Amino acid sequence: MESRHRRVQRIVAATYIGIPVLLLVVVAVIAAGGSAAAWIGCVVPVLMLVAGLVLRRRHRYLPRWWTAVGGLFGGVAGLMVTLFPLAVGVWWPAILALPALIVGVVGGLALARAANRALIVPFVPELASTPYELVFRLRGIPLAAVLVGADSVTIQSHPLPRSEHQLRTYPLSSVTGTYEFALSGAERLKFPIAVTHAVATEGPAVILQANGEDWVLPTNQASTLIDVLTVRREP
Template sequence: MTEVERRHRRVQRIVALVYVGIPVVLLAIVAFVSSRGPAAGWVVCLVPVAMLALGLYLLPRHRYQPRWWAGIGGLFGAVAGVTAAVYPLVTGRWWVTGVLIGLIAAVPAAIFGLLVGLLLARRANLALLVPVVPELAESPYELVFQLRGAPLSTVLLGADALEIRAAPTKRKGAEQSRSYPLSAITGTFEVDLSGSERLKFPIALSVAGTPGPAVIVQAAGEDWVLPTNEAAILIELLDRRRTTTA
């Protein structure tokens, strides 16, 4: 088994825990509490059941797309945290008191669940990318690199295209993202920026002066200058993926 195959197995276990494991654990908690309360309480099971259905639907679609993992992990974690903390309090004889306590507990429970979901997503990302190996270029995963000086902006190396996004999950559009097929890329070069350059991007994006490494990507008669601390790694993976998809 290769290193990439080992990572793939480890990553997919964590991703499955985010998309399926969190709803299953919540369903078990809600079912346990409902079995000891009024029959009407079973309706709350619809929350984890809906989460589980959504997770099962999205998992095969997001399996190789790390940009979605944190969002789903944070959402599922927050909903699970609130439900698991508040539902037991409002079930039972003194439900009015439970509602009041539940309202107080909801915010810290949501924050705790959110952090758990985000940490699981981060762990999956680290399991995939640390340390970066050239063989990842031959995997089906989208590889995401952060742009220096532009919070949330990313360069996404897909299976057959390179895309720049104003935010990891922005919808496609002239002002939000731009992509070129790998076959249209004619050259890649690593440069060092002084920080005084005025960088121009193919989308609506403002990047502050960012001294450090950057990648020049030549495609379809245009040059992209992409400031990223992982310039050498991006070039190696991009060139290797271009070769394997040619």
């Protein structure tokens, strides 16, 4: 687990610190070709770097935040790289602002998800004994995920839920059963949360029984989710 922890934290550092540092270098190179006032542009990546250093310590065991920060930092970096050249009289990169924004967001999200995948794949029993809050994506429901904490399991439809309808949390003590199930893609699924744009998909899923309710959660990591819940539910 120690080597896995180091690998995961290297990817997290690349997300929280690497993106701002790389952006700072790019902005500094661009500013060097302009007037002294152009160096003011370095304020943005410096602020991102400071925020990244602080947030990395707070979020190091909370993968749900890695995605939000990765997408935000990546998007800001994409916009900054294409729009900041305007400060030195170069206009043509601004045409690429929208594609750069999209690429930046996707790149940041990819880094965050790579960190989460490095953390939980392949699953080892020792993982359940770590302080990490483990995240499992729900297939066919954009942004939705299952979060397994030390003593609870949460199902949420958005990385940053804004209402009680977007998440449901159960104490692990209330979970009475977990079963792996194969979906054909023709089922109409019921969820404990409000979801939008859900797409029926074929593949593995987890039947989660808690507080007398049964929920079918489509995830490609069904067996791993069951293993984590089983280990963390043990006294």
